[in-house]
Amino acid sequence: MAKQLAVIGAGLMGSGIAQVSAVAGYDVVLRDVTPEATARGLAAIKASLQKFTAKGKIAAADAEAALGRITMTTDLGAAGEADIVVEAVFEDIEVKHSVFRELDKICKDDAVLGTNTSALPITQIAAVTGRPESVVGTHFFSPVPMMSLCELVRGYKTSDEALAAARAFAEEVGKTCIVVNRDVAGFVTTRLIAALTVEAVRLLETGVATAEDIDLACKLGFGHAMGPLATADLTGVDIMRNASRNIYNETHDSKFAAPELLNRMVSAGALGRKTGKGFYDYED
Template structure:
């Protein structure tokens, strides 16, 4: 299989990550299928993307004609059979292993035998999904960062099951959509960025829960003293506090180590439904749930 055979990309899951992955692929000239099980999610994705792209047009970051062409390249669908002729799949659904395994089993049945099946997860390594398919050599992680329209880096992880051809095609696809790929040649949960970020998050939560400083003050220190573009609590609100929760639960289920469980304050936020920007409240309160990019 050659890079030039990749013409059609499917993205499964139309949340903030999936919808923006679909858009950057469409802007890169690919024919894109954005699939979700719920029409409401697809409608919300289309509306959100239109808002994001309108703002980018106004700021001169992209031309109106480019955006119009990109939207014409995206098929928003609830019909999984629309994936029957795709060349590359990027899964971006909930961080639950069994749900992903069931999806990869279905994708293996529906998509052409040459299609690469990638997961956007940075927690669930692709070796946990590959054996749900009959093409383990074509399974890998392709991890984008939120917000996808802005963040340049993409982590690609090649497991022991992943062929060198698959890894190299993934690298070339990422380059073709104007992103910067980093290829990890063996698996480790969290990859590079999130392993480093997790240590920062743990310390930030420790300082908050033990009353050393408020979440606003901790974020201020990170942005003004460490020169981070965003503080850890604002970042959790941006990516979704529930995402942090599911990631930590997955890690705990794998290790059995109590220290890997979500922080108490994160568990409390999830129970209350205070998931960050998408719900209008997390560590901070927001007037609107959309994130300007």
């Protein structure tokens, strides 16, 4: 199996993908644009592995070995030797286009280029490369070490070989895959959670129920582990807003239009756990 992996973006998703891959035996290059960002990513991986070790889910020696397989860098050129590349940068099409233009120049001819986008069309991302058949959606879920799903998305020109290689990789790092055969904005999972979250925000905005009761209804009524508003706080209110906006821009379906409350929260910097306040208060 392919053992050389490059992850582009050392944030919450990228560091999680790097962690599970290193634990599975991959040699991982984890790249971000500044030394500070790479340091934060490595610190997050160390903290996560320590929690798994404390709970007896991974041996201390295996956690240490996994850390030894991760190389941090600010050099995008380090992706040049990778068999699999997974991009996990900000959910903005221009940012992703910039990354993929460079990866197209840098990466091996037979490398599979994955994108961890949750809503942007794979075909649109792949269009800036000279190898759209090698680009495939590899949508992991947060927190990556805990969540078992990987949503694989076929772009208009994605080859069967690239899809099969991406599936083999995802399964090797412990994930169960679903395949999205039509490259629609939001795919399967983000369309479902965006529709639910947008409606939950509207219910909160119009005073129908509190955030706590809306989330409790989803947990007890539908068996969800977390309610949609708490989930938005975990992943980032801005990320949720951008995902729904991307789907709306593609489909013009009003059920994905971001409510005013969601836009105001993003403008005010109330982005959830990462800023200490979102739909809930985390400052304590």
